Structures are given as structure tokens and as C-alpha cells.
Amino acid sequence: MAVKLGQMAPAEPQVLLATFEIARQTMDHTMLNMMVAAPDSAEMHMMMAGELAREGDPGKAVGQYREAIRLNPALPGVHFELAELMRTSVDPAMSAQAEAEYRAALKMNAWDALAWRQLGGIMNSKGDFKAAEEAYRKALALQPDDAETKTGLAIVLISTNGTDEALGLLESALKTDPTNMIAHFRLSSLYRRAGRAADASREMEAFRHYQELKDKMSKVFKGRSALVKQP
Amino acid sequence: MVGLALALGGLCLLAQNSKPSPASAREPGPLPQLIDITSSTRIRFNHHASPDKKYLVESMSGGVALIDYDRDGWPDVYFTNAPDVDMQLAGKKARSALFHNNRDRTFTEVTDKAGVAHPCWANGAVVGDYNNDGWPDLLVTCFGGVVMYRNNGDGVFVDVTREAGLAGDTMWAMGAAFGDYDGDGFEDLFVSHYAAYELHDLPAFGSMVNCVYHTIKVQCGPAGLEGSPDSLYHNNGDGTYTDVSKEAGVEDTKNLLGLTAVWSDLDNDGKLELFVANDGAQNYLYRSEGKGHFREIGFEADVALAENGNALANMGVALGDYLHNGLPSIAITHFSEQYLQVLRNDGGLRFTDVSNTSNIARATKHVVGWGDAFYDFDNDGWLDLIAVNGHVYPQVDEAKIGVSYREPGQLFLNLRDGTFRDVSSQVGPALKVPRVGRGLAIGDLFNDGVQEVVAENLEGQPVIFRPEGGARNHWISLELAGAGDKLALNARVKITAGELVQTDEVRSSGSYLSQSDLRLHFGLAAHRRADKLEIFWPSGARETLTGLDADHAYCIGEGAGVVPCGAIRPTRILVR
Numbered sequence: 001m002a003v004k005l006g007q008m009a010p011a012e013p014q015v016l017l018a019t020f021e022i023a024r025q026t027m028d029h030t031m032l033n034m035m036v037a038a039p040d041s042a043e044m045h046m047m048m049a050g051e052l053a054r055e056g057d058p059g060k061a062v063g064q065y066r067e068a069i070r071l072n073p074a075l076p077g078v079h080f081e082l083a084e085l086m087r088t089s090v091d092p093a094m095s096a097q098a099e100a101e102y103r104a105a106l107k108m109n110a111w112d113a114l115a116w117r118q119l120g121g122i123m124n125s126k127g128d129f130k131a132a133e134e135a136y137r138k139a140l141a142l143q144p145d146d147a148e149t150k151t152g153l154a155i156v157l158i159s160t161n162g163t164d165e166a167l168g169l170l171e172s173a174l175k176t177d178p179t180n181m182i183a184h185f186r187l188s189s190l191y192r193r194a195g196r197a198a199d200a201s202r203e204m205e206a207f208r209h210y211q212e213l214k215d216k217m218s219k220v221f222k223g224r225s226a227l228v229k230q231p
Numbered sequence: 232m233v234g235l236a237l238a239l240g241g242l243c244l245l246a247q248n249s250k251p252s253p254a255s256a257r258e259p260g261p262l263p264q265l266i267d268i269t270s271s272t273r274i275r276f277n278h279h280a281s282p283d284k285k286y287l288v289e290s291m292s293g294g295v296a297l298i299d300y301d302r303d304g305w306p307d308v309y310f311t312n313a314p315d316v317d318m319q320l321a322g323k324k325a326r327s328a329l330f331h332n333n334r335d336r337t338f339t340e341v342t343d344k345a346g347v348a349h350p351c352w353a354n355g356a357v358v359g360d361y362n363n364d365g366w367p368d369l370l371v372t373c374f375g376g377v378v379m380y381r382n383n384g385d386g387v388f389v390d391v392t393r394e395a396g397l398a399g400d401t402m403w404a405m406g407a408a409f410g411d412y413d414g415d416g417f418e419d420l421f422v423s424h425y426a427a428y429e430l431h432d433l434p435a436f437g438s439m440v441n442c443v444y445h446t447i448k449v450q451c452g453p454a455g456l457e458g459s460p461d462s463l464y465h466n467n468g469d470g471t472y473t474d475v476s477k478e479a480g481v482e483d484t485k486n487l488l489g490l491t492a493v494w495s496d497l498d499n500d501g502k503l504e505l506f507v508a509n510d511g512a513q514n515y516l517y518r519s520e521g522k523g524h525f526r527e528i529g530f531e532a533d534v535a536l537a538e539n540g541n542a543l544a545n546m547g548v549a550l551g552d553y554l555h556n557g558l559p560s561i562a563i564t565h566f567s568e569q570y571l572q573v574l575r576n577d578g579g580l581r582f583t584d585v586s587n588t589s590n591i592a593r594a595t596k597h598v599v600g601w602g603d604a605f606y607d608f609d610n611d612g613w614l615d616l617i618a619v620n621g622h623v624y625p626q627v628d629e630a631k632i633g634v635s636y637r638e639p640g641q642l643f644l645n646l647r648d649g650t651f652r653d654v655s656s657q658v659g660p661a662l663k664v665p666r667v668g669r670g671l672a673i674g675d676l677f678n679d680g681v682q683e684v685v686a687e688n689l690e691g692q693p694v695i696f697r698p699e700g701g702a703r704n705h706w707i708s709l710e711l712a713g714a715g716d717k718l719a720l721n722a723r724v725k726i727t728a729g730e731l732v733q734t735d736e737v738r739s740s741g742s743y744l745s746q747s748d749l750r751l752h753f754g755l756a757a758h759r760r761a762d763k764l765e766i767f768w769p770s771g772a773r774e775t776l777t778g779l780d781a782d783h784a785y786c787i788g789e790g791a792g793v794v795p796c797g798a799i800r801p802t803r804i805l806v807r
Contacts, residue, residue, distance in 0.1 A: 056446030059631065090445060090568060091633020092597040125593055155539070159588050185540035189533055193581070204530060207540060 042072035046081065053085050058094065061085055079105035080115050087118065098122060113142035117149045124156050132156045147177035154186060163190060181210045263609050263701035264659035265642070265684070269694050272330075272676075273337045274308065279325040280667075280690040281315035283625060285436040287452040288374055288428060289315045290623045291405065293601075293669025294355030294744030295687040297676075298367050300345070300382055302800040304710070304784070305332035306674045306748050309369060310687050311353035316430055319374075324349045327371075336677050347388050350378035355670065355744025358718075359409025359418045361395065362470045365717040365801035370420065372404035372744070377422055384801060396471045402459040403428050408740035409720055410494025411769055412479075412503045413523055416715025417466035418739075421481070423489025423507050424459035426452065445632055449624040453510050453544075458486040461507065465523070480517070480525045481505065487512040491548040493740050495559055496721055498580050501771055503721055506534070508545035508563055518580060534561065534574050538584035543569045547671070547743030551605025552734045553614040553645055557725065559736060562591075564600030564618055564743065567634065571595035571603070571618060575649070591616070591643060594653040598638045599623060602671025602686060602743040608658075610680065610704035610754030612731040613645040619668025619686045637665030640686070661696060674748025680706040680782055682752055687745075705755040705781035711737055712799035714789040715770050723767040724751055728758035728781075755781050 005022070009015040031051075034044050049064035065082040068075055083101030086094050102119040105112055116139035123132035136153035143149060150173035154166035170187040173180055188203035284290050292313035297306040312325040329345045330338035342348045351373030358367045366382035379395045380388035392398050397420075406423035413419065434441075437448025441455035461483040464472035476482035483489060488510035497504045497516075505525065507515040513535035517525035529535035537543050544566035550559040558576035565572060570592035574582040586592035598620040605614035620638035627634045640662045643651035655662055670687040676695070677683070684696040707726070713719035723736045735751045755761065764776040768789050776792055779785060786796035 089633065090597070094633055095597075125587065125596075127587060127590055127593065129588075182539045185536070186538075192531070192533075211540070 040071075042068040042075045042078070045071065046075060046078050049085075050081065058085055058089055058091070062094065074108060076109075077105075079108065080112065080118075083115070083118065087122065099126075111142055113139045113146065113149070116142065117146070117152060120149070120152050120156070124152070124159070129156050129160050133160070145176050147173040147180050147183065150176075151180060151183045151186070154183070158186065158190070163193075166190065167194075178206075179210055181207055181214070184210065261701050262644070262654060262658055263698035265608070265662045265696040266659060266699050267661035267664075267694055268336075268683070268697045269692060271336065272695055273339070274330050274693065274695065275340075276310050276312075276328045276330075276693055277691055278310070278312055278669075278687060278689055278693070279314060279318075281317070283436070284450055284623070286316050286433050287426070287450050287456070287623075288352075288403070288430075289313075290450065290689065291425070291669075292352070292354045292744070293687045293689045294353070294372075294746075295602075295670040295672045295685050295693065296356035296358055296369065296746035297672045297674040297685065297748045298356075298358045298369060298746065299332075299749075300329070300367060300369075300388075301331070301386060301803065302366065302384075303332075303334070303803075304796055304800075305334050305678060306676055307332050308338065308676075308685055309347065309356050310693060311350075311356050311371060311670075311744070313352045313354065313374070316433065319352060319430060325353075327353050332676065334678075341386065344386060345388050346390075347380055350380070350390070351375060353378075354405050355407065356746060357407050357409065357740045358746045358749060359420070359720065359739050360716070360718045361409070361418060361420070361466065361472075363417055363715075363717055365712075365799075367718060367749070370407050370409070372407050372422065374403050374428075376400040376402065377404050377407060384803065391470070394470065396467075396473065397464065399474070400462055402462075405490050405744065406492040406507070406740065408492045408494050408505075408738075410503050410505070410739060411466075411716050411720060412463075412494065412505070412519065413465070414715075414769065414771075415466075415468065416713075416770075417468045418716055418718070418720060419466045420464040420472060421492050421494070421505060421507075422462045422464070423492040423509075424461055424483075425488050425490065425510070426456040427459050427486075428456070444624055444627070445630070447624065447626050447630045447632070449626050453488050456488070458483075458488040458509075458512075460484070460486055461489050461492075475523065479523055480527070481507075481515075483507075483515070485512070487515075490546050491740065491743060493548050493550060493738060494721060495550055495736060495738060496723060497559060497576060498578065499558065499723070499767075501767070504580070506548065506550075506561065508548050510546065511544050512542045514545050514563070516580070528580065532580045533582045533584065537569070537572065538586070541569075543572060545572075547601050547603045547618070548741055549603040549605050549616065550736070550738065550741060551614040551616075553605055553616070554649060555613070555732055555734075557732075557734050559734075562603055562605065562616055562618075564603045564620075565595075567597055567599050567622070569596070571600050571616075573616075585649065588650070590650050590652065594641065594643070597634070598641070600641075601669045602745055604671060604673045604684075604742055604747060606673050606682065606684065607752070607754040608642065608682065608684075608698045609701050610706045610756070611702070612704075612728070612733060612754045612756045612758075613647050615645045616643040616651060617641070617671070617673075617684060619666070619671050619688075621667035621669065621689060635665060637667055639663040639665050640668060658698075661694070664694075666690075666694065669743060670745040671742045672745045672747045675708060675750070675752055675784075678708075678784060680708070682748075702756075705758055707753050707755060707761050707779060707781055708784035709751040709753075709764075710749075710784065710786045710796065710799070711751070711766070712786070712788045713768055713770065714772070717799075717801075718749060719769065719789070720749075721769050725763075725765040725767075726753050726761050727763040728753075728755045728761045731756060731758065750784070 045068035052061035086098035120135035150169040154169040157166040184207035191200035294311040314325040350371040369380040402424040409418040434451035442451035502519040505517040547564040549562040561574040603618040667689040711719035
């Protein structure tokens with residue numbers, strides 16, 4: 001119902017709020033149902049892990065994901081979720097394990113474009129540009145219109161002097177997603193180096209525009225959180 | 232034999248090839264070990280630290296300056312200190328300290344005699360010569376302005392902040408740098424200011440969303456804090472300064488959180504650029520447009536943000552020609568979950584973020600970095616990179632999130648192909664000791680051709696590392712004196728020894744809140760002499776020397792070549 005409502009009035013604040021509330025209540029209900037129906041299931045542990053991660057307890061979340069995997073090693077999505085949690089961890093020991101979890105996710109489902117994309121990012125940050133390029137290209141083959149994959153691949157290619165292809169990928173990424181800040185920023189730099197000052201300036205303007213929007217959004221959400229947290 | 236060729240008015244252009252010069256891949260050999268020699272130097276100093284760091288301002292101090300205040304050719308050491316908020320509100324002070332180099336590998340504290348114990352809530356310290364008398368002066372950045380200490384030349388410093396026209400600066404000053412941007416022979420002064428912060432009205436610990444770190448309640452800020460503008464003071468040539476921030480276009484109308492500032496001729500055109508690292512925001516790069524005006528080109532130069540357009544917590548700044556391309560590249564330390572950013576100088580004021588491709592990013596992602604320097608610790612003629620780290624929040628230790636308050640330092644070996652290798656674990660245990668690092672300065676404390684690292688920690692004792700062992704490489708050291716500015720700030724040197732061609736620049740400031748030795752030091756690897764030395768003086772003069780024997784410290788006066796050091800140093804005043 002929430003999805004239907006959202007589709008019917010995608011820009012109507014009252015409908016969006018109602019959709020949000022429905023989704024939240026559905027989540028709560030589903031969790032309660034799960035607790036009653038299958039409290040010891042792998043699915044229950046995966047659900048709890050997600051909640052713990054959202055509450056900022058990554059250590060316990062990992063424990064729940066591990067238990068879910070022990071109960072059902074083939075549980076769809078569990079390795080990917082765990083990898084995502086690990087990738088964003090401040091703990092170096094934990095974040096170092098993310099790659100293995102993405103690979104586990106891909107072993108279960110080699111058509112998981114998102115996992116290939118994230119693996120590309122991991123390999124890029126490790127300085128293994130060849131592996132990063134391979135992962136991004138696999139992701140792109142599965143989802144040819146994915147702007148983030150194109151941007152990620154472009155970043156790898158910039159590092160390995162493949163700037164011509166990178167430029168094309170970034171331009172293409174922005175056709176799909178004109179709000180992609182990273183693509184605007186990187187493209188501006190490539191244009192400037194190519195001597196295309198006007199294009200560089202246009203991309204930088206676009207980047208700054210979206211950056212300002214992001215800052216404004218960030219302030220709104222931070223302010224809201226601050227109010228909630230105040231005693 | 233020293234040959235001398237002098238060419239006045241020459242255009243100061245060094246090679247601008249953006250690629251590293253051809254070099255054989257580095258063979259892994261025995262590396263020097265960084266030994267903690269602090270106790271043997273007899274330096275005893277404790278930086279004050281409140282246990283909980285309830286306020287941001289209590290986490291930021293800890294600068295160290297190497298200053299040869301008595302001009303005996305042996306670097307002395309000054310450590311800043313700061314109270315906590317409760318102490319400050321109660322009128323209590325924290326004691327900074329000056330240590331005199333005894334020339335026997337020990338130091339003696341001379342703080343009281345020198346009169347530099349209590350400048351203010353002291354953050355950092357930089358060295359310049361504001362009255363151009365040849366005696367290096369000390370500028371301390373404070374929570375509440377700056378303090379200018381004039382070096383009397385008799386072992387005593389005098390607070391001349393008011394007489395110098397700097398008393399109007401009352402903001403939270405962090406970075407500062409001397410540099411003669413208008414070429415009149417007198418050192419101007421830039422001061423970067425941090426947050427607009429009122430001790431009587433501080434945001435309560437853990438009270439808001441910007442006082443939470445991964446669900447842990449911590450001090451508030453810097454996110455969410457309003458910044459303060461920056462200041463450029465023009466040296467009037469009579470011992471006073473005039474605030475020209477607005478006319479010069481460097482006043483920081485965005486009010487960003489200014490930290491380290493450095494003057495440097497980044498494109499070898501004989502004019503100074505000004506780089507300002509801003510915490511959690513874009514960096515500024517000011518290019519001189521002449522007539523005392525600058526234009527901010529950080530975005531155009533690709534130094535403003537991270538490679539993906541994110542604003543980083545820019546803190547310490549190191550400059551160095553680690554590629555041997557004749558241009559200073561920039562390395563900036565950052566907060567954890569970011570990375571130590573290496574900005575390769577491609578020439579023409581264009582930079583490329585090579586943090587990832589140079590192998591630095593992934594090794595620095597999980598630490599909070601502060602003081603840093605390009606540092607040829609093995610004298611092989613290639614600049615390595617060192618950084619000290621330490622978190623801001625003591626509370627992370629109890630939260631068990633895999634992050635520690637005390638963090639080890641890091642050393643990256645230059646592999647001579649544009650990349651580095653993390654050798655922190657291969658240079659002995661001292662660097663790996665977890666500390667709450669802040670300031671860092673480099674200098675040959677004992678005039679033996681080995682450069683020490685002096686690091687001040689926010690908590691407890693400072694630490695001095697000395698590289699020992701490894702290959703017995705040769706070196707050369709240069710103390711310059713300009714015809715105008717007697718400290719020759721921003722004079723550039725290109726040195727050739729066989730296939731090694733290196734460049735460096737005399738700089739005030741750098742690292743984090745710190746000042747390295749003003750003498751230039753070059754490792755020469757196996758070369759027993761420098762074939763050629765080209766000096767690009769701030770006056771525009773260019774001077775060439777040839778055939779300088781290695782393993783010597785030379786004093787060079789503008790237009791006079793190598794001279795006895797007494798000829799370029801002021802006469803010591805025994806009684807004033």
C-alpha cells in the first residue's frame with residue numbers, strides 16, 4: 001500500500017508522511033510477527049542485526065549476522081548486509097573483513113551487481129586497480145545504466161590514466177543521474193585538465209549547487225536529531 | 232672547492248616536470264630505527280590535559296617550535312601548553328617551555344630566563360624575524376589572539392604584541408606563518424583563526440547531535456560551530472603590522488575553521504602562494520595577483536576538497552618535493568574515516584590527489600592525524616613522510632568500537648616511483664607506541680647530519696625520535712641569510728648530486744601548530760659532494776655554487792656564497 005501511495009502522489013508531503021508512517025508501522029509489526037513465528041530463525045537474527053546496526057551497535061550486529069549465517073549459510077542478502085556494515089566500520093579489524101563478505105555474497109549470487117560495485121570500491125581503496133576495474137565492469141555489465149558504477153569505474157580509470165574512457169563514463173553517469181555530485185566534481189577536474197574551461201566551470205557550478213543542497217539537508221536533519229536528543 | 236656564480240634578476244624557474252624523475256625501484260635495505268631519545272636529552276615537559284576533554288578547545292593545543300634563539304647554530308626547542316576550561320575560568324595558567332641546546336645532546340630549560348612561560352592559552356608557535364634584526368622571534372597562536380615575542384638577542388624574549396600592532400587579534404588563533412608576500416624584505420604575518428568560541432557559553436558535553444561520535448557522547452564540535460575570519464598583517468618595516476586582510480582578499484569571508492597556514496612558492500614563479508587548511512571545509516589556496524592582492528583558487532587547483540568532492544578535516548600540512556619534480560607537493564593530515572591526503576604538484580598550480588595511488592590513503596584511514604612532515608629519515612635523497620596521530624575523544628576507549636584514543640605514529644618510505652610503503656613497523660618500537668600526538672617538527676638537533684623528529688603530545692611528555700643505523704648516507708645542511716629578509720624565508724634551493732636533483736624551500740610554519748628547523752637539510756645518499764647548488768633568493772636573485780663537500784653544514788649569505796656562519800648571524804648580546 002505504501003508503495004502504491006508513493007507512486008500515486010510522489011511529491012505530496014501528506015501522502016509521503018503517511019507512506020513513511022505505514023512503512024514504519026509495517027516494520028514494527030513484521031518484526032513482532034517474526035518474533036512470534038520464528039524467534040530462532042536465521043531471518044530473525046538477520047532482522048535483529050539490522051536493528052542493532054541502525055542503533056549504532058556494530059559489534060552486536062555482527063554477532064547476529066554471524067548467527068544468521070550459521071543457521072542458514074544461504075540466507076539471501078545476509079553476506080551483503082554484513083559486508084556493508086563492516087565496510088563503514090571505524091574499527092580497522094572489522095572493516096578489513098568487508099571484502100570477504102562481499103565475495104561470499106557473490107559466491108551465492110554472481111549476478112549481484114551491487115556487491116560487484118561495492119567490491120570494486122574496496123579494491124580501489126586497496127590500490128588494486130586491476131581487480132577494482134574488473135569488479136566494476138562486471139557490475140556495469142549487469143546494470144549498464146547504474147550511474148554510481150560508472151562513476152566508480154571512472155575513478156579507477158583516472159588513477160590508471162584511462163581518462164578518455166573515464167570522461168565518457170562520467171558524462172554518461174550524469175545523463176542517468178544529474179544529481180551525482182562525485183561525477184560532477186570529477187568531470188570538472190577532467191575538463192579543466194583537458195583545457196575545457198567553460199565545461200569545467202559548468203560542472204563545478206553543478207557540483208556546488210548539489211553540495212549546497214546537501215549541506216542544507218544535512219543541517220535540517222541534524223537539527224531535527226538535536227531536538228529529539230535534547231532532554 | 233666552491234665555485235660561485237651570481238646572476239641577479241634571473242627568473243626563478245625550476246624544472247616543472249610533473250612526473251617523477253626516472254629512478255630505480257627501491258631495493259629494500261636495512262632501515263634506520265627511530266629511537267626514542269627523549270630521556271637522554273633531559274627534556275622534561277608535560278602538556279596539561281583535562282581527563283575528559285569535555286570541550287573541543289581542550290583537544291587542540293600542542294605545538295612545538297625548533298628555534299635557534301641564540302644563533303649558536305644549534306636548534307633549541309619550544310613547547311606550547313594550554314590550560315583546560317575550568318583552569319582558564321579560574322585564572323590559572325599552563326606553562327609553556329623553552330629548552331636550550333647544550334651542544335652535547337642534552338638540553339637545559341631556560342623558560343623563565345627567556346620569559347616565555349605563559350604567553351597565553353598557547354596552541355602553536357612559529358618562527359620568523361619580524362624586525363629583521365637577524366634574531367629569530369617567536370609567534371605564539373592563542374585561544375584569544377597571538378603573542379609576538381621579540382628575541383632581544385640576549386637570551387630574553389619580550390612580549391611586543393601590543394607595540395607590533397597585533398593586540399587587536401582576539402580570536403581563536405591556530406595557524407600562523409611569516410612570509411614576505413610583497414617582497415619588501417620584511418616578513419608579513421598570516422594568522423588563521425578557528426571557531427568563534429566563548430568560554431562562558433560552551434555547548435554541553437554530549438548535548439547535541441554534533442556532540443556524538445558513533446553513539447558515544449563526546450565534546451561538541453567542530454561540526455556545527457561557526458568559524459572566524461583569518462588575518463593578514465603587513466609588516467610596515469618599523470616593527471609594526473597593519474591588518475590588510477580585506478584589501479588582500481584573504482580574510483575568509485566564509486568564516487571557515489582555519490588551522491595550518493603556509494606560505495610557499497608553489498609554482499616557482501618567484502611569488503608566494505598561501506595555503507590554508509580549513510577543518511571540515513574546503514582548503515584555500517591564494518595566488519598572488521600583485522599589488523598586495525590575492526585570488527582564491529583552491530577549487531581550480533584541485534586542493535580544496537578530497538578527490539570525491541568531500542570536505543575533509545584538514546589539519547597538519549607538509550610540503551616537500553618528494554617526486555623530485557622541482558615542485559613542493561602537499562600532504563594534509565585528517566580525521567579518521569578520512570585519509571592523509573597527498574596532493575601531487577603537477578606544476579602551474581595544478582594538483583592531483585594521489586593519496587590512493589601513492590598507497591597513503593588506506594594506511595591512514597583509521598587514525599586521526601596531526602603533525603606531519605616530508606622527512607628524509609635515511610638521508611637517501613628522497614623525502615619520506617611521517618605523521619603523528621591521536622584521537623580527539625578519550626571516551627572512545629570505553630566504547631569498544633575498535634578505535635583508541637592513543638594512536639601510533641606512522642612513517643612512509645618513499646619508493647621513488649611516486650608511491651610510499653608503510654614502514655612504521657620496521658623502524659623499531661618507539662614510533663608504534665600509542666600517543667595522543669599533536670605537533671611535530673624536524674631538525675638536526677645535534678648537528679651530526681641526522682635529523683631528529685620532535686613531537687609534542689596533547690597528554691604527557693613530548694617525544695624525540697632519532698634515526699639510528701641503516702645505510703651511512705651523506706648529507707648537506709644549509710643556513711641561508713637573505714640580503715633583505717635575514718632569515719631568507721621562502722628562499723628556494725635546487726641541489727644536484729650525481730643523479731639526485733632535489734629542491735626545498737625555507738619555510739615558517741607547517742606541520743600542525745609547529746615549526747621545523749629553518750636550515751635546509753638534504754640527504755645525498757652515497758654522494759660525497761653536491762655538484763651544484765642553485766639558490767633562488769626571495770629578492771629575485773639567483774646564485775649558483777658548485778662542488779660542496781658532503782657531511783658539512785654551510786652558511787650562505789645572499790650574494791656572498793659560503794661564508795663563516797658568524798658573518799650571517801647577529802652578534803650575540805651578552806648584556807643588554
